[in-house]
Amino acid sequence: MMNDVRNNVVGGLLLFFALACAPALVGERYLLNEMIVFLIWASVAVQWNVLTGHAGVFSLGQMLLFAIGAYTVAMTNTYLGISPWFAMPIGATVAALAAVLIGLACLRLAAAYVALLTFAISYMVYVLIITETECFTTVGGGCQRFFGGTSGFSRIDDLGFRKLLRGDWIVGNYYMILGIFALSFLASIIVIHGRLGLAFRALADSPVYAAARGLDRTKFRIVAFVFSAFFTGLTGAAYAAHFRTAGPSLFDFSTLLFILAMVIVGGLRSTWGPVVGAALMMGMVEIAKDMGEIRNTMIGLVIVLFVVLMPDGIAGLSRRVVSRFRKTNDAKEAS
Amino acid sequence: MEAIFQIIVSGLTLGAMYALGSVGLALTYGTMRMFNMAHGVFMAIGAYGAFFAADVLGLPILLALLGGIVLGGVVGALLHLLVVRFMLDTKDFEINILVATAGVGILLQDLLLKLFGAYPFRQPVQIEGTVELGGVVIPVQSLAILFVGFTLISAIAWGLTRTSFGLSIRATAMNRDAARLMGVNATATYLQVLIIAGMLAGAAGVMISSISTLSPDMGTNPAIRAFVICVVAGLGSVGGAGITALALGLIEAAVQYYIGARFGLPLMLALVVIVLVRRPAGLFGREEVVRS
Amino acid sequence: MADLLSVRNLCSGYGHIPVLHDVSFSLPREGVSAIIGPNGHGKTTLLRTLSGLNRSWSGQIEFDGAPIPQSVEARARAGLVHVPQGDQLFMDMTVMENLAMGAYARPKGYDLQTGFAEVFDLFPRLAERRQQRVSSLSGGERRMVGIGRGMMAGGKLLMIDEPSLGLAPIVIEQVYDALRKLASTGAAILVVEENPSRIETVAERFFLMDGGKFEWTGDTEALRNSSDIVATYLGG
Numbered sequence: 001m002m003n004d005v006r007n008n009v010v011g012g013l014l015l016f017f018a019l020a021c022a023p024a025l026v027g028e029r030y031l032l033n034e035m036i037v038f039l040i041w042a043s044v045a046v047q048w049n050v051l052t053g054h055a056g057v058f059s060l061g062q063m064l065l066f067a068i069g070a071y072t073v074a075m076t077n078t079y080l081g082i083s084p085w086f087a088m089p090i091g092a093t094v095a096a097l098a099a100v101l102i103g104l105a106c107l108r109l110a111a112a113y114v115a116l117l118t119f120a121i122s123y124m125v126y127v128l129i130i131t132e133t134e135c136f137t138t139v140g141g142g143c144q145r146f147f148g149g150t151s152g153f154s155r156i157d158d159l160g161f162r163k164l165l166r167g168d169w170i171v172g173n174y175y176m177i178l179g180i181f182a183l184s185f186l187a188s189i190i191v192i193h194g195r196l197g198l199a200f201r202a203l204a205d206s207p208v209y210a211a212a213r214g215l216d217r218t219k220f221r222i223v224a225f226v227f228s229a230f231f232t233g234l235t236g237a238a239y240a241a242h243f244r245t246a247g248p249s250l251f252d253f254s255t256l257l258f259i260l261a262m263v264i265v266g267g268l269r270s271t272w273g274p275v276v277g278a279a280l281m282m283g284m285v286e287i288a289k290d291m292g293e294i295r296n297t298m299i300g301l302v303i304v305l306f307v308v309l310m311p312d313g314i315a316g317l318s319r320r321v322v323s324r325f326r327k328t329n330d331a332k333e334a335s
Numbered sequence: 336m337e338a339i340f341q342i343i344v345s346g347l348t349l350g351a352m353y354a355l356g357s358v359g360l361a362l363t364y365g366t367m368r369m370f371n372m373a374h375g376v377f378m379a380i381g382a383y384g385a386f387f388a389a390d391v392l393g394l395p396i397l398l399a400l401l402g403g404i405v406l407g408g409v410v411g412a413l414l415h416l417l418v419v420r421f422m423l424d425t426k427d428f429e430i431n432i433l434v435a436t437a438g439v440g441i442l443l444q445d446l447l448l449k450l451f452g453a454y455p456f457r458q459p460v461q462i463e464g465t466v467e468l469g470g471v472v473i474p475v476q477s478l479a480i481l482f483v484g485f486t487l488i489s490a491i492a493w494g495l496t497r498t499s500f501g502l503s504i505r506a507t508a509m510n511r512d513a514a515r516l517m518g519v520n521a522t523a524t525y526l527q528v529l530i531i532a533g534m535l536a537g538a539a540g541v542m543i544s545s546i547s548t549l550s551p552d553m554g555t556n557p558a559i560r561a562f563v564i565c566v567v568a569g570l571g572s573v574g575g576a577g578i579t580a581l582a583l584g585l586i587e588a589a590v591q592y593y594i595g596a597r598f599g600l601p602l603m604l605a606l607v608v609i610v611l612v613r614r615p616a617g618l619f620g621r622e623e624v625v626r627s
Numbered sequence: 628m629a630d631l632l633s634v635r636n637l638c639s640g641y642g643h644i645p646v647l648h649d650v651s652f653s654l655p656r657e658g659v660s661a662i663i664g665p666n667g668h669g670k671t672t673l674l675r676t677l678s679g680l681n682r683s684w685s686g687q688i689e690f691d692g693a694p695i696p697q698s699v700e701a702r703a704r705a706g707l708v709h710v711p712q713g714d715q716l717f718m719d720m721t722v723m724e725n726l727a728m729g730a731y732a733r734p735k736g737y738d739l740q741t742g743f744a745e746v747f748d749l750f751p752r753l754a755e756r757r758q759q760r761v762s763s764l765s766g767g768e769r770r771m772v773g774i775g776r777g778m779m780a781g782g783k784l785l786m787i788d789e790p791s792l793g794l795a796p797i798v799i800e801q802v803y804d805a806l807r808k809l810a811s812t813g814a815a816i817l818v819v820e821e822n823p824s825r826i827e828t829v830a831e832r833f834f835l836m837d838g839g840k841f842e843w844t845g846d847t848e849a850l851r852n853s854s855d856i857v858a859t860y861l862g863g
Contacts, residue, residue: 052430058430058433105608105611105612106608106611108615109611109615110570111429111430112364112368112370112429112430112433112570113566113570113611115370115430115433116370116562116563116565116566117566117607117608117611119559119562120559120562120563120566120604120607121604123555123556123559123600124600124601124604127556127597127600128597128601131596131597253440253441253552253555254441257437257438257441260434260437261438264434293449296441296442296444296445297442297445297446299438299441300438300439300440300441300442300443300445301438301442302438303434303435303437303438303441304418304435304438304439304442307422307431307432307434307435307438308418308421308422308435311425311426311427311431
C-alpha cells in the first residue's frame with residue numbers, strides 16, 4: 001500500500017515538474033491560459049473521481065461547491081476588500097461547510113436520490129441567484145446585487161502579478177493554479193491509496209461486513225464529500241482569482257457535463273484517469289472550435305459512447321491491456 | 336375566499352402539469368431502476384413538436400398536441416433502442432444510466448437549439464380567453480391543462496391496474512425474473528415503458544410551454560421539480576408521484592401567492608429534505624434504503 | 628408418444644463454478660416425478676437451467692418434441708412452467724392479480740374465471756383472500772398463491788421447487804394434499820424436494836441428485852427397496 005502511494009506521488013511530482021517547465025516553452029498567452037483552464041477542470045475532475053469513483057457518492061453538485069469557492073472570493077473582495085490570496089482558503093472552507101450541511105441532508109440516502117438531490121440543490125441556488133432583483137450597493141454606477149444577479153461579479157482585485165511581472169503576469173497566475181492543482185491531486189492520491197481509500201473499498205465491496213467491523217458508511221461518505229468539497233471550492237476560488245470574475249454561468253449544465261465527461265473518459269475508480277480525461281476533453285473541445293458550434297453535441301456523444309461501450313474509461317482499458325500483456329508474458333515464461 | 340379559490344385553481348393546474356411530468360419518470364425508475372436525466376429535454380421536444388405541427392404544418396391544435404405526444408414517445412423508443420438496451424444488466428446500471436441520459440439530454444438540447452434557435456416562440460397549441468368562475472377570472476388554458484392532465488393520468492392509472500398490459504409492467508417492476516417466468520418479455524416491457532414516459536413528457540412539455548414560451552432548455556426547471564416529486568414520493572412509486580405532484584402544486588401556488596414565486600422551489604426542497612430525514616425511502620416508497 | 632422433456636448432457640453453474648455435470652434424463656407426458664437429494668447439490672440449479680433463468684453451458688434440452696427455445700419467456704410460452712423457490716410473488720399485487728399474471732401467456736380468448744375456479748377449488752383459503760395483497764399473507768398462503776399462479780398457466784409441465792420449504796408441518800400437509808389432488812388429474816409435474824418421505828406417496832418416479840448428477844433413479848417401489856442408498860445420501 002505504501003508503495004502505491006510512493007509510486008503515484010513520484011509520478012505526480014514528475015507531472016508537476018513537467019508542467020512547471022511549461023511557461024518556459026510556451027510563449028503564447030493564449031496557450032498558457034488554456035493550460036490554466038485545463039489545470040482547473042482537471043482538479044475538479046480529480047476530486048469528483050475521489051468522491052464518485054472511490055467513495056461511491058454520485059454527486060451532481062460539484063459545480064455548486066466550485067461556485068461557492070468562486071463567489072466567496074468575489075464577494076469578500078467586492079464588499080470587504082479582502083485580498084483574493086486570503087479569500088481562497090476561506091472559499092474552500094465555506095464550500096466544505098456547505099458540504100457538511102448538504103451531506104447531512106442527503107448522504108444517508110441511496111445513490112440515485114443523492115444524485116437528484118444534489119442536482120436540485122445546485123439548481124435552486126442558481127435560480128435564487130439569477131432571480132435576485134434588489135440592488136445591494138452600486139458599483140461603478142451600476143446596480144450590484146448581493147449575490148451578483150445575472151451578471152455576477154467582475155473587477156475582482158488581481159493577484160498582484162501584474163505589478164510584479166508586468167507583461168508576464170499570467171505566468172504568476174499559472175504557477176498559483178499549478179500549485180492548487182498539485183495540492184488537490186496529491187491529496188487525492190493520499191486518500192485513494194491510504195486508509196480512507198481502504199475504508200471506501202471495504203464499504204463498496206461488502207457493506208454489511210464493513211458495517212459489522214464498525215465502519216459507519218454515512219460518516220465516511222460525508223467525510224469524502226467534505227474533503228472533495230474543500231478542494232473543489234479551493235479550485236473555484238482560484239478560478240475567480242485568475243479570471244477576476246464569478247457569475248451564474250458556472251452553474252451551466254454543459255460545464256457540469258464537460259467535467260463529468262473528463263471523469264468518465266479517464267475512468268472512474270482510477271487515480272490518473274481524470275487528469276488524462278481532462279487533457280483529452282480539453283484537446284477535443286479545442287479541435288471542435290474550428291468545426292462550428294458542436295461543443296455540446298460532442299460532449300453528449302462522448303459521454304454516451306463511453307458509458308455504453310467503455311464504462312471503465314481509458315484507465316479501465318489500460319488495465320485490461322496491461323493484464324493481457326502480463327498474461328501473455330507469463331504464458332511465454334511458462335512454455 | 337377568492338384568494339383561496341385562486342390558489343386552488345392555479346395549484347391544481349400546476350399539479351396537473353407536475354403530475355404529467357413526474358409520473359413517467361416514476362414509472363421508468365420503478366420498472367427498470369432507470370432515472371432519465373433527459374426527461375426535461377423530452378418535454379421540450381414534445382413542445383417543439385406540437386409547435387412545428389401547428390405553426391409550420393398548419394395542423395389543428397388537437398392534432399398538434401397529439402403530434403407532440405407521439406414525438407415524445409418516439410424519442411423514448413429511440414433512447415431505448417440506441418442506448419438503454421445495451422446497458423441493461425450491466426454493473427452500476429443505476430449510476431451509469433444517469434450519466435448516459437445526461438449526455439443524451441445535452442445532445443438533444445443542442446439539436447433543438449440548432450433546429451429552432453433560442454428564440455422564445457409562443458406555443459400556438461393553446462386556447463385563448465378567460466372564463467369567470469365564482470368571481471375569479473380563470474384562463475381557459477388552465478382548464479385545458481387540468482383536463483389534459485387528468486385525462487392522461489387517469490388513462491395511465493386505468494391501464495396499469497385494469498389491463499393485462501399494465502399488469503405485465505407492474506409485474507416486471509416488482510419481480511423481473513418472476514414476470515419472465517410468466518412469459519413477459521422484459522426487454523419489450525422496458526421499451527413500452529420508455530415510450531409511455533416519453534409520451535407523458537411530451538404532453539407535459541406542450542402544456543408547460545402553453546403558459547410560458549418555447550426554448551430548448553424549457554424542460555430543465557419542470558424536470559427538476561419532477562425529480563423532486565419522485566424523490567419525495569419514493570423513487571418508483573407511480574401513484575405516489577401523482578399525489579405528491581398535486582400536493583406540491585397546491586403548496587407552491589400558495590407560496591407564490593403569499594411569499595413570491597422566487598421561493599417556490601427552495602421551499603419545495605426544504606420540504607423534501609424534511610420528508611427524507613423522517614422517511615429515507617420517500618412518502619410512498621417501501622424499498623430498502625441502505626442505512627448505516 | 629415421445630417424451631415431454633428430454634435432457635442430454637446438461638452442464639451449468641454460476642459464474643465460473645460448475646454445478647451440474649452432464650445431467651441426462653427424460654420425463655413422460657403424465658404423472659409426478661420428484662428430484663430428491665441433499666441441499667446444495669444442484670436441484671434448484673437444474674430447474675433454473677430448464678426454465679432458462681440460468682444459462683446452460685452445454686447439452687441439449689428437448690421439450691414437447693422440439694429443441695427448447697432460448698429465452699425464459701419463450702420457454703414459459705411453450706408450456707414449461709416454473710414455480711420458483713421462495714415463491715417470487717408480485718408482492719404489491721392482490722391474490723387475483725398474481726393469479727391473473729400466471730395466465731399472462733395464455734391466448735387472448737382465455738377466460739380467467741375458469742382458472743380462478745380451479746385454483747380456489749384446490750386452495751379454498753385463497754378464495755377468501757382473493758382481494759388481499761400477497762404481502763399480507765402468511766407463508767403457507769403465499770406458497771398456495773405460487774402454486775396456483777403456476778396452475779393458471781395451463782402449461783404442459785409444472786416444475787415446483789421445494790413446495791414445503793420453510794412451512795410448518797401442518798401447512799406442509801395441506802400443500803401436499805393439494806399436490807396429490809393436482810396429480811390425480813394426470814398433469815405432468817416435476818417436484819424438487821429434499822426429504823423423500825414427504826413426496827414418496829405423491830410421486831411415481833424419483834431422481835436422486837448428488838454432487839450435480841443423478842446418482843440413482845427409480846420408481847416408488849424401487850425407492851422403498853433402496854432405503855440403504857437413500858440413507859447414504861440423505862443420512863436418513
